[in-house]
Amino acid sequence: MALIEIQGLTKTYLSGGRIVQALRGVDLTVEAGECFGVIGRSGAGKSTLIRCLNRLERPTSGTVRLDGRDLTRLDEAGLRLARRETGMIFQHFNLLSSRTVSGNIAFPMEIAGRPAGKIAPRVRELLALVGLEDKAEVYPAQLSGGQKQRVGIARALANSPKVLLCDEATSALDPQTTKSILGLINDVKNRLGLTVVLITHEMKVITEICDRVAVMEDGLIIESGPVFEVFTRPRQPTSKRFVEEVISRPDSHGIEGYKPKGALVRVFFLGPHAVDPVIAGLSRLFDVEPNILQGHIDHIQGAPFGIMLLDLTGPEEERQKALAHLAALELQVEVLG
Numbered sequence: 597m598a599l600i601e602i603q604g605l606t607k608t609y610l611s612g613g614r615i616v617q618a619l620r621g622v623d624l625t626v627e628a629g630e631c632f633g634v635i636g637r638s639g640a641g642k643s644t645l646i647r648c649l650n651r652l653e654r655p656t657s658g659t660v661r662l663d664g665r666d667l668t669r670l671d672e673a674g675l676r677l678a679r680r681e682t683g684m685i686f687q688h689f690n691l692l693s694s695r696t697v698s699g700n701i702a703f704p705m706e707i708a709g710r711p712a713g714k715i716a717p718r719v720r721e722l723l724a725l726v727g728l729e730d731k732a733e734v735y736p737a738q739l740s741g742g743q744k745q746r747v748g749i750a751r752a753l754a755n756s757p758k759v760l761l762c763d764e765a766t767s768a769l770d771p772q773t774t775k776s777i778l779g780l781i782n783d784v785k786n787r788l789g790l791t792v793v794l795i796t797h798e799m800k801v802i803t804e805i806c807d808r809v810a811v812m813e814d815g816l817i818i819e820s821g822p823v824f825e826v827f828t829r830p831r832q833p834t835s836k837r838f839v840e841e842v843i844s845r846p847d848s849h850g851i852e853g854y855k856p857k858g859a860l861v862r863v864f865f866l867g868p869h870a871v872d873p874v875i876a877g878l879s880r881l882f883d884v885e886p887n888i889l890q891g892h893i894d895h896i897q898g899a900p901f902g903i904m905l906l907d908l909t910g911p912e913e914e915r916q917k918a919l920a921h922l923a924a925l926e927l928q929v930e931v932l933g
Contacts, residue, residue, distance in 0.1 A: 597627065597628050598625045598626065598627055598628070599626055599627065599628040599629075599662070599663055599758065599759065599791050600624070600625065600626035600649065600660075600661065600662055600759065600791070600793070601624075601625050601626075601659075601660075601661040602622055602623060602624040602625070602645075602648075602649075602658070602659070602660050602661075603623055603658055603659045603661075604621055604622075604623065604657065604658035604659065605619050605621070605622040605623075605624075605645070605648060605655050605657075605658035605659070605660065606619050606620060606621055606622075606655065606656045606657045606658055607619040607641075607644050607648065607653060607655055607656050607815075608656045617815050618641045618644040618815055619641050619644055619645060619648070619655070619656075619658075619815045620641075620814070620815035620816050621658070621816070622641075622645060622658070622815075622816070622817055623817070624645075624810060624817065624820075626791060626793060627791075628758075628791055629785075629789060629790075629791055630791060630792075630807040630808060631781075631782065631785060631791075631792040631794060631805050631806045631807050632791075632792065632793050632794070632806065632807065632808050632809070632810070633794050633795070633796065633801070633802040633806035633808070633809040633810070633823070634646070634793065634794070634795040634796075634809070634810050634812060635795070635796055635797065635798075635799060635802055635809060635810070635811055635812065635838060636795075636797065636811065636812035636813060636834075637797060637813070637834075638797065640812040640813050640814065640815070641812050641814070641815040641816075642795040642812050643763060643764075643795065645795070645812070646684075646761050646763055646793060646795050647763075648660055649662070649667075649682065649759070649761060649793060650667075650678075650679050650682040650684060650761060651667050651668075651670075651675055651678075651679070654668075655668055662678060662681060662682070662758075662759070663681070663758065665678060680708060680755045680757065681757050681758045681759060682757050682758070682759045682760075682761055683751075683752030683753055683754070683755070683757040683759070683760050683761065684752055684760075684761040684762075684763065685745065685748040685749055685751075685752045685760070685761070685762050685763070685765045686748065686763050686764075686765070687763060687764035687765065687767045687768055688768060689736070689741075689744040689745060689747070689748050689768075690748070691736040691744060691747055691748065691751075692736075693735065693736050693737060694735075695735075695736075696732065696733050696734060696735055697723070697728060697731045697732055697733070697734050697735075697736070697739070697747050698719050698723070698732045698733065700736070700747055700751055701719045701722050701723070701747065701750045701751050701754055702715050702716075702719050702754070703751065703754075704751060704754040704755055705718060705754050705755060708755055710755075718754065719732075719754075720732075722750040722753055722754065723750065725750065725753070725784065725787075726746040726747070726749055726750045726780060726784075727746065727780075728743065728746055728747065728750070731743065731747075740773075741768055741769050741770075741773060742769060742773035742776060742777060745765060745766075745769065745773075745777050746777070746780065748765075749777075749780060749781065749784065753784065753788070756788075757790070758790065758791060759790065759791045759792070759793065760781070760784075760785065760790050760791070760792045760793075761792075761793050762781065762792065762793065762794040762795065763795055764795060764796060764797070765777065765781070765794065765796075766778060766796070766798075766801060767796070767797070767798075774801070775804070778801065778804045778805050779805075781794075781805060782804075782805045785805075792805075794806060798841075799827070799838040799839060799841055799842045800841075800842050802823055802827075803823060803827060803842065803896045803897070806823050807822065807823065807897075808820065808821060808822055808823060809821070809822075809823050809826050811826070811832060811834055811835045811838070813832075813834050818832045818834060818835070819831055819832045819834075819835045823896060823897060824866075824896050824897060824899055824901075827839055827842075827896055827901070828864060828866050828896075828901055828928075829928070842894070854889065854907075856907045856933065857887075857907055857909050858884075858885075858907055858908045858909030858910060858915065859907075859908045859909075859915055859919075859931055859933070860905070860906070860907060860908075860931070860932040860933045861905070861906045861907075861908050861919065861929060861930065861931055861932065862903065862904070862905050862906075862929070862930040862932055863875070863903070863904045863905075863906065863922060863927055863928070863929055863930075864901075864902070864903050864927060864928035864929075864930075865893075865900070865901065865902035865903070865904070865927055866899075866901060866926070866927070866928070874922065874925060874927070875888065875904065875906065878908075878918050878921070878922075881918070881921065882910065882914045882915075882917050882918045882921070883910050883911060883914040884908055884909065884910035884911075884914050884915055884918045885908075885909045885910060886906045886907075886908050886918075887906060887907040887908075887909065888904060888905075888906055889905040889906065889907055890904065890905040891903070891904040891905070892904075919931070
């Protein structure tokens with residue numbers, strides 16, 4: 597069931613005397629309970645898009661429906677109520693330096709008018725959820741980056757939202773802390789039944805926890821689908837560049853000075869075939885010799901994915917039989933030269 601529905605969303609504003617089209621007709625659907633990733637370079641429009649989801653930005657045109665309600669048509673009172681259903685975490689944490697960890701987590705509940713007697717138990721509950729029980733009376737300046745983001749997550753969950761919006765939530769963190777924070781986001785999503793919308797410029801973040809992804813460029817969604825599909829079969833040049841940043845796809849330029857003796861072939865292994873000895877068996881089945889030049893195996897949401905660059909030697913007819921055999925195993929095969 598769709599929890600978020602975006603149709604024809606545009607956003608235009610003036611910057612330095614010129615008109616900027618941040619969004620140019622975005623259509624997007626996010627299902628309840630999924631983690632949906634939006635990836636794009638700086639200026640692609642992804643931050644504007646996520647800020648339109650809770651009306652921190654007012655769209656120029658189009659509709660944004662949250663659980664059936666069009667946020668673009670709500671008055672201020674209705675918008676305040678709707679915003680309680682969305683929590684947001686930010687790249688630079690945005691914590692109040694004059695408040696303790698507990699005070700920061702309590703702040704959204706105070707603004708919402710929750711009775712004081714119900715705030716303290718909720719704060720304790722959230723501190724336990726994010727693993728900061730011992731930091732309740734500590735100030736943000738005394739925390740590490742990862743701890744600050746845990747406070748940000750707890751604060752975003754204070755009013756029990758349906759949707760968690762993550763605006764470059766790990767961009768200011770080191771790789772190990774990033775993995776920890778992504779694990780926490782995934783954990784709270786599953787435990788609390790949340791829907792997560794996560795924007796980033798890093799494909800590795802998308803492959804860690806997202807179910808589906810949309811690739812943005814110049815205010816448009818240029819490609820979208822399940823993460824495994826987009827990652828293993830990217831159609832657009834921008835999508836391919838994001839994928840290459842993660843796996844450093846081998847190509848002919850990666851073997852400096854090497855001149856292939858046969859056909860230079862790139863093979864993509866998906867799912868269970870990523871760990872099968874497929875290449876080793878080619879020389880037994882056909883009169884060919886596969887010389888492995890480069891290889892890489894990774895996992896996307898638990899599913900193995902591999903890529904290999906071969907110099908496939910042997911008679912042309914036998915090479916074609918070997919390539920047809922690989923294709924019959926539902927592997928992706930590219931002859932580079």
